[in-house]
Amino acid sequence: MTRGYVVNLMRKAGHSEIAVALVSAALFSALHASNLLLGQSPFATLLQLLYTFAFGICMYLALRVTGNLIWPILLHASTDPSIFLQAAHPADGPLATIAGFGNIPVILVGLLAIIFIRGRVDATRGAADALSADPVR
Known part of the structure; x- marks a missing residue:
């Protein structure tokens, strides 16, 4: 929804790529x-919102770089098995510890990558052309 629908709507409206990235990631979060x-603690939810915002930026960049919606979908799907494993096993088990090591790099990459998002996609171009447009206009 956030990459397939929001990104397209915002690009067609002529918004800058940084605005598109930030709004789509914020909505995803x-x-x-x-x-x-569902009963999750406010602290855990706050951490999840930070993670999902940064991960949303990563998925936006996957869309921007590849020009194809399947890659952010697959990127998101790659995180789902660890979530299901954590649900099946206690949060203090070894699987949760291993999965937790990946959270900080995702957050750092997502937040640092924001500084590299530039440009605006020309709404008059085709979708494939627009995704591969020069990001430094």
Whole structure:
């Protein structure tokens, strides 16, 4: 939804790529706030929102670099097995520890990558051309 729908709508409206990236990542993150309603603690939810915002930036960049929506979908799917493994095993088990090591690099890469997002996609170009447009316009 955030990369396939929001990104396309914002690009067609002529928004800058940094705005598109930040709004799509923020919406992706906000969608995970519903975990509060499922009983997740506010602190855990806050950490999850930080992680999902940074991960949203990473998925946006995967879309931008490849020009194909399948790559962010597969990137997101690659994180789902660790979530299911953590649900099946206690959070203090070895699988949770191993999965946790990946969270900090994802957050750092996502947040640092924001400084490299530049340009604006020309709304009059085709979708494939727009995704491969020169990012320094």
